Amino acid sequence: MGKLLIVGSMAFDAIETPFGKTGRILGGAGTFIGLAASQFKLDAAIVSVVGDDFPQSYMDILKNKNIDLTGVEVVKGGKTFFWEGKYHNDLNSRDTLVTELNTLADFNPIVPADFTSADVVMLGNLHPNIQMSVINQMEERPKLIILDTMNFWMNSTWDELMAVIKKIDVITINDEEARQMTSEYSLVKAAAKIQEMGPKYVVIKKGEHGALLFHKENIFFAPALPLEEVFDPTGAGDTFAGGFAGYLTESGNISFESMKNAIIHGSNLASFCVERFGTERMINLQKHEVDSRLVQFRDLTQFNIELT
Amino acid sequence: MGKLLIVGSMAFDAIETPFGKTGRILGGAGTFIGLAASQFKLDAAIVSVVGDDFPQSYMDILKNKNIDLTGVEVVKGGKTFFWEGKYHNDLNSRDTLVTELNTLADFNPIVPADFTSADVVMLGNLHPNIQMSVINQMEERPKLIILDTMNFWMNSTWDELMAVIKKIDVITINDEEARQMTSEYSLVKAAAKIQEMGPKYVVIKKGEHGALLFHKENIFFAPALPLEEVFDPTGAGDTFAGGFAGYLTESGNISFESMKNAIIHGSNLASFCVERFGTERMINLQKHEVDSRLVQFRDLTQFNIELT
Numbered sequence: 001m002g003k004l005l006i007v008g009s010m011a012f013d014a015i016e017t018p019f020g021k022t023g024r025i026l027g028g029a030g031t032f033i034g035l036a037a038s039q040f041k042l043d044a045a046i047v048s049v050v051g052d053d054f055p056q057s058y059m060d061i062l063k064n065k066n067i068d069l070t071g072v073e074v075v076k077g078g079k080t081f082f083w084e085g086k087y088h089n090d091l092n093s094r095d096t097l098v099t100e101l102n103t104l105a106d107f108n109p110i111v112p113a114d115f116t117s118a119d120v121v122m123l124g125n126l127h128p129n130i131q132m133s134v135i136n137q138m139e140e141r142p143k144l145i146i147l148d149t150m151n152f153w154m155n156s157t158w159d160e161l162m163a164v165i166k167k168i169d170v171i172t173i174n175d176e177e178a179r180q181m182t183s184e185y186s187l188v189k190a191a192a193k194i195q196e197m198g199p200k201y202v203v204i205k206k207g208e209h210g211a212l213l214f215h216k217e218n219i220f221f222a223p224a225l226p227l228e229e230v231f232d233p234t235g236a237g238d239t240f241a242g243g244f245a246g247y248l249t250e251s252g253n254i255s256f257e258s259m260k261n262a263i264i265h266g267s268n269l270a271s272f273c274v275e276r277f278g279t280e281r282m283i284n285l286q287k288h289e290v291d292s293r294l295v296q297f298r299d300l301t302q303f304n305i306e307l308t
Numbered sequence: 309m310g311k312l313l314i315v316g317s318m319a320f321d322a323i324e325t326p327f328g329k330t331g332r333i334l335g336g337a338g339t340f341i342g343l344a345a346s347q348f349k350l351d352a353a354i355v356s357v358v359g360d361d362f363p364q365s366y367m368d369i370l371k372n373k374n375i376d377l378t379g380v381e382v383v384k385g386g387k388t389f390f391w392e393g394k395y396h397n398d399l400n401s402r403d404t405l406v407t408e409l410n411t412l413a414d415f416n417p418i419v420p421a422d423f424t425s426a427d428v429v430m431l432g433n434l435h436p437n438i439q440m441s442v443i444n445q446m447e448e449r450p451k452l453i454i455l456d457t458m459n460f461w462m463n464s465t466w467d468e469l470m471a472v473i474k475k476i477d478v479i480t481i482n483d484e485e486a487r488q489m490t491s492e493y494s495l496v497k498a499a500a501k502i503q504e505m506g507p508k509y510v511v512i513k514k515g516e517h518g519a520l521l522f523h524k525e526n527i528f529f530a531p532a533l534p535l536e537e538v539f540d541p542t543g544a545g546d547t548f549a550g551g552f553a554g555y556l557t558e559s560g561n562i563s564f565e566s567m568k569n570a571i572i573h574g575s576n577l578a579s580f581c582v583e584r585f586g587t588e589r590m591i592n593l594q595k596h597e598v599d600s601r602l603v604q605f606r607d608l609t610q611f612n613i614e615l616t
Contacts, residue, residue, distance in 0.1 A: 185398060210531070218607070220607070222611075261611055261612065298615060300528060301528075303569055303572050304565070305602060
């Protein structure tokens with residue numbers, strides 16, 4: 001089986017949406033990526049850091065999905081990364097109310113020996129130096145390195161970000177961030193400029209408006225599944241990335257055609273994530289639900305025009 | 309060949325975008341719908357009204373596309389509908405600077421005898437009473453009646469709009485208008501409510517984010533083609549509607565499966581419309597260009613996942 005190495009935060013989230021409010025629940029990019037990737041046949045490990053306030057029951061959720069957690073450092077006396085946010089009524093924007101980096105502030109990732117030869121590396125949204133450190137620990141160049149980032153790192157660590165994205169294959173980024181990164185409004189132009197910065201594949205996430213995959217002259221698009229109700233968007237982008245990385249690890253095929261399928265799988269899994277608060281829906285997600293929603297994706301997008 | 313009856317404005321437009329500014333050029337919903345529909349094998353007629361300031365050369369553009377203009381009233385001494393608008397930098401929003409209804413204010417549509425038995429009727433965005441008058445002139449119930457409308461008519465003529473949409477099959481409307489019409493943020497819920505108002509098929513246009521087709525439990529989605537540059541969005545929605553109506557008229561098949569193809573054809577044609585000011589690109593559009601861009605739509609959206 002293919003090996004997937006995931007680097008990303010494990011966290012407490014507190015979320016308010018128009019539909020309700022949670023206490024401190026399980027969150028973090030690494031968590032969402034891992035849960036999504038666990039839908040595929042692969043060996044996955046998460047590299048992360050938590051405090052000793054992080055409950056064993058949360059660890060067990062991931063362990064029960066066969067995710068290797070030997071790379072998760074538990075800092076004695078430390079506190080786990082905490083994020084609190086409140087979504088606006090349309091769920092397309094949110095205010096961050098609290099960010100406590102805690103143990104994440106001094107995170108020094110250690111890749112478990114078993115995973116220094118991983119086939120695919122998924123670098124979740126973290127300081128670019130942390131992402132670089134993980135790449136440097138790999139024994140040989142992985143078949144595929146995927147990196148997620150956000151505007152915060154563009155604003156505060158531009159040079160470090162540029163250094164790490166030179167070393168990766170796929171970047172995932174949202175539409176506004178792609179525009180900010182390139183000063184191009186057109187996503188086609190933005191994606192071309194980002195490819196010049198290093199990554200040969202650019203995935204632009206547009207939230208409820210779907211996701212685009214760019215590679216040279218090729219473009220592929222997957223919509224978000226139209227849902228009656230989006231309950232909580234937290235983790236949707238990470239779930240998408242986890243599905244994308246998970247599919248490519250399982251298939252072992254990193255061609256553009258295979259990435260199209262990966263984009264669909266990522267979008268499919270993200271459509272579940274938003275149906276409940278936090279990780280709730282992903283933890284209990286069953287294979288037959290995933291399969292049947294893939295049929296919905298087919299019906300939503302596939303047409304039959306004879307082309308001449 | 310199938311017959312398509314188009315009702316819609318023929319107009320002068322003056323347009324400013326970040327890329328430049330036009331003088332008074334050919335515009336109007338009926339014009340854009342007609343130009344798009346003329347890409348298909350069908351007999352089309354436009355019912356509209358202009359003043360005697362409307363140049364013969366503009367009439368000839370449509371006549372040369374084999375569009376029957378006997379239903380276009382030329383009001384002696386009257387002035388043609390004029391719209392002037394300026395787009396914001398992102399081209400997603402615009403300010404209307406001038407609207408002079410002129411002859412359109414007293415428009416009394418007369419359907420040419422040859423088209424009172426049209427197979428498909430495309431009611432462009434106009435006062436709902438004008439749309440109703442056209443329906444009432446049909447000798448027999450057309451196979452398909454499609455109606456386009458906008459927030460202006462919801463605000464000013466709600467009862468008349470409700471009366472006419474009870475009599476149609478397909479409504480095309482943008483996302484914000486669908487939300488306004490139903491007080492539902494979720495487009496899935498909005499489309500369900502609109503179906504209860506009359507139209508069995510609901511097409512929600514999302515501009516650069518594509519278009520959705522709803523019918524009972526079925527949903528189909530077509531993206532807008534990602535373009536390097538959108539030059540002028542004027543007429544894109546009408547071009548989409550013209551492609552949709554034109555394809556269904558040519559095919560004679562009004563099933564949901566056929567409407568999927570119609571949505572793709574509409575999106576395909578709209579992708580050309582926005583490449584130049586006004587009607588410029590549509591007037592000179594060649595079949596081989598249309599066909600080759602359909603291949604791009606296939607590559608953009610079609611994937612190959614084995615479904616179990």
